[in-house]
Amino acid sequence: MIPFHLRPDEIINEVNEFNAKLHHGIHTLSEIGDIDVGASEKEPVYHEDKLVLYHFKPLAKKLNPVPILIVYALVNRPYMADLQDGRSMIQGLLQAGQDVYLIDWGYPDAADRYLTLDDYINGYIDRCVNYIRKQRSLDKINLLGICQGGTFSLCYSSLHPDKVKNLITTVTPVDFQTKNDLLSRMVRHIDIDMVVDTIGNVPGELLNYTYLSLKPFRLMGQKYMDLVNLLQDKEQARNFMRMEKWIFDSPDQVGEAFRQFIKQFYQQNGLVNSMVRIGEDTVNLKKVTMPVLNIFAAADHLVPSDSSKALKKLIGTKDYTELEFPGGHIGIYVSSKAQKLIPPSVGEWLAKR
Amino acid sequence: MSKKDTSSSWTEDWMKTQRQYLDAMSAFHNSSANSTENKTNTNTNPMAGAMDFWWQTLSPKISEENLEFIDNMAEQGRVFYALSEQFINLLKAINEAAETEENWENVLTSQFDALKSFFTDMDNGKNVVSGMMNAWSLLPMDTLQRSFSSGSIMPGDFLEDLKPEALEEVTDKFLSIPGVGYTRESQENIQNGIRLWNKYQNTHREYNNAMFKVGIRALDNMREKIVKMSIEGKEIKSMREIYDIWVDCNEDAYSDYVFTEEYSDLYGKLTNALMAVKLNGQNIVDEFLKTMNIPTRHSMNTTNRRQQQLRREHKQTIKKLEDMEDQIKAMQAGIVPTRQKSVASGGNPLMVVSKKKPRATKKKTAKKKIRSKKTKSVSGKRKKSGTKSDKIVIKL
Incomplete structure (x- = not known):
């Protein structure tokens, strides 16, 4: 039997309908103006170079006395964690009684080219942690790492276990050579020294397109076709544009740190093979002895869940918890399903510790 | 139907x-x-x-x-x-x-x-x-070209229109001429640049061919999928369904290929070949700048590297000073951090109270004598307190 059940008039109607929606959608988009991001009230409390440490205004009456520091990735911008009202992990954490700080790395430029992972982890992160410890007169604080920020948090916790009370990693790559990790395959044979020596800082635009190349037809084509059906009202258009803004808001990557990250983590799979050197020290995950909550996304195409789950066998803690989110890498922060699951789970987990 | x-x-x-x-x-x-x-x-x-x-x-x-x-x-x-x-x-x-x-x-x-x-x-x-065809034509050619040219000292893609098919015959002869005379090094750099460009173009052609095959395989997959749907009695009722099948088949064919070692190898080769071209171009530009006494990329890198090292040292110094200030305050308040804590936080070990008694020397200045006495007194008062027992109470 021929599977095509299309009459010419139906095709005409369909294309006409598509035209009308496209036309309407484009006009909607042309009228929505600037896109605002951020849902929660915050104030900058510490500055250093381009880094800003933010403190969020607490929402709950009863606060966890131990603050939580969110360490974001160097890739993309941290407002993903606080995108908009109702789509904000930070808002959820605040409602769950957490006292939240966040590191915003800013946009590095050529003058920052020689920042190393040591500068980021033993420098910036450590100084932010010390700032909070000092302000709160605490020995230890809680740490929550997002994606690459989770990898940094792991390294930091291994190097400074005396300053971390509880560690939460979200969609964090640990094993950088799992079989379904396309990013890892793409960079495996690249001469990263020549890349960094040639271009210095790595343009954010390159990272954007690299991510798109993981699923090119869906992310550069089908997504926009689907969008035509969504743009019947301005609010939906704004929500979509907010995500789109975040996706393409990519700071350049500092050359030296990028070189070290690709070489040590991706090419040498350094966390698994205990070969990551940060400054004078080698990262030994067995030194991560504080309680760890590892959150990952089952359908993550950027950081495969296997990559995150590898943590369990590598760390030294006896208090390890896993939480699998049934969604993707970004959905874990912005989907309505995530809002109901992630922040309350983090709150409950911390409350027990 | x-x-x-x-x-x-x-x-x-x-x-x-x-x-x-x-x-x-x-x-x-x-x-x-x-x-x-x-x-x-x-x-x-x-x-x-x-x-x-x-x-x-x-x-x-x-x-x-x-x-x-x-x-x-x-x-x-x-x-x-x-x-x-x-x-x-x-x-x-x-x-x-x-x-x-x-x-x-x-x-x-x-x-x-x-x-x-x-x-x-x-x-x-x-x-x-x-x-x-965006997916095939944009990636990685456009990505790499645009990104790296924007990050390169040579603006734009000045080699875009150079095609190896036409170029190779001419360049082979040119490349066989050895560089001579005062500008020998420059000639060799340019010759090397052309060799690298040819290599890049050939690798790029290889990449395009591979992606071409993926595109063809996607259409084969689509045809097979449609036949399979007919066997299973499934129906296609809209153009959008056809579009979605087309996207699925392309993604599947693409995914089958990019997860192979061949792709990983080829992508690396392509990136490395393009980088080599850009690096050679930068060296040539640097050479020109140098002759005109204009700062080169190389010299700027040196400056930036040294500046970063200075900033690093500066921050370490500030950290030490802050730790010392904290410890002085703590001492003034009657509390001295333990050796363990102080050393772990990178503090000044000189400020930590030692268990050992200071060794008296025969020849001491008055100031040293006083300091020695104080230290002795502090050591003598050390005691443990509870589980976090590392704090020491002293009286200055």
């Missing part, structure tokens, strides 16, 4: 309707648009052509921030039209086959062969279905 219209002109009518629709839409949005713009349009698909015209009139009114995004969306509109047009032809042929009792699967195969030619025709690829 629904009722079929076998009129030979129905596709033309459909095109005409679409054109009228889009023309009307464009007239609605900008009646003052310059009609000559449309004449310069090279699109052969009337719907996509009208779409381009409409887009040209609308785009100046859209904010810069949204322009690229909306352009992407409009591009997918063009893709949809182009894909629709191709599948209209396919459906028409199948309908005609059904009337003549010809095997529809044979017609499907021959139509897919035609589709392969259409998609793999570079002129079509550039003019009509550029959006459709």
Whole structure:
């Protein structure tokens, strides 16, 4: 039997309908103006170079006395964690009684080219942690790492276990050579020294397109076709544009740190093979002895869940918890399903510790 | 199967309707648009052509921030039209086959062969279905080229139009001439640059061929999927379904390939080849700048590296000073941090109270004698307190 059940008039109607929606959608988009991001009230409390440490205004009456520091990735911008009202992990954490700080790395430029992972982890992160410890007169604080920020948090916790009370990693790559990790395959044979020596800082635009190349037809084509059906009202258009803004808001990557990250983590799979050197020290995950909550996304195409789950066998803690989110890498922060699951789970987990 | 219209002109009518629709839409949005713009349009698909015209009139009114995004969306509109047009032809042929009792699967195969030619025709690829082929044409060529040229000291892509097919014959002779004289090194750099460019172009051609095969495989997959659907009694009821099947098949074919070692190898080779070209270009530029006594990239890197090292040392010094201040405050308040804590936080070990008694020397200044006495006194008062027992109470 021929599977095509299309009459010419139906095709005409369909294309006409598509035209009308496209036309309407484009006009909607042309009228929505600037896109605002951020849902929660915050104030900058510490500055250093381009880094800003933010403190969020607490929402709950009863606060966890131990603050939580969110360490974001160097890739993309941290407002993903606080995108908009109702789509904000930070808002959820605040409602769950957490006292939240966040590191915003800013946009590095050529003058920052020689920042190393040591500068980021033993420098910036450590100084932010010390700032909070000092302000709160605490020995230890809680740490929550997002994606690459989770990898940094792991390294930091291994190097400074005396300053971390509880560690939460979200969609964090640990094993950088799992079989379904396309990013890892793409960079495996690249001469990263020549890349960094040639271009210095790595343009954010390159990272954007690299991510798109993981699923090119869906992310550069089908997504926009689907969008035509969504743009019947301005609010939906704004929500979509907010995500789109975040996706393409990519700071350049500092050359030296990028070189070290690709070489040590991706090419040498350094966390698994205990070969990551940060400054004078080698990262030994067995030194991560504080309680760890590892959150990952089952359908993550950027950081495969296997990559995150590898943590369990590598760390030294006896208090390890896993939480699998049934969604993707970004959905874990912005989907309505995530809002109901992630922040309350983090709150409950911390409350027990 | 629904009722079929076998009129030979129905596709033309459909095109005409679409054109009228889009023309009307464009007239609605900008009646003052310059009609000559449309004449310069090279699109052969009337719907996509009208779409381009409409887009040209609308785009100046859209904010810069949204322009690229909306352009992407409009591009997918063009893709949809182009894909629709191709599948209209396919459906028409199948309908005609059904009337003549010809095997529809044979017609499907021959139509897919035609589709392969259409998609793999570079002129079509550039003019009509550029959006459709975006995934292949943009990645990684455009990505690497644009990103690395923006990050390079040589602005723009000055090598874009150099094609190795024409170049190689000429360059082979040129490259065989050894560099001589005062400018020997410069000549060799330029010769090396051309060698690297040829290598990059060859690797890029290899990459394009690989992606070409993926595109062909995607169409084969699509044909097989449609046949399978017919066997399973499934129906395709809309153009959007066809589009989605097309996307799925492309993603599957792409995924099958990019997870191979061959792809990983090729992607690395391509990136490395392009980097080598850019690095060579930078060295040549640096050489020119040097002769004009202008700071080179190399010298700027040295400056930046030294500056970073100074900043690092500066921060370490500040940290030490802050730790010392804290410890002085703590001492003033009657509390001294433990050796363990102080050392762990990078504090000044000199400020930590030692368990050992200070060794008295015969010749001491008055100041040293006082300090020694104080230390002794502190050591003598050390005691443990609770679980976090490292704190020591002292009296100065």
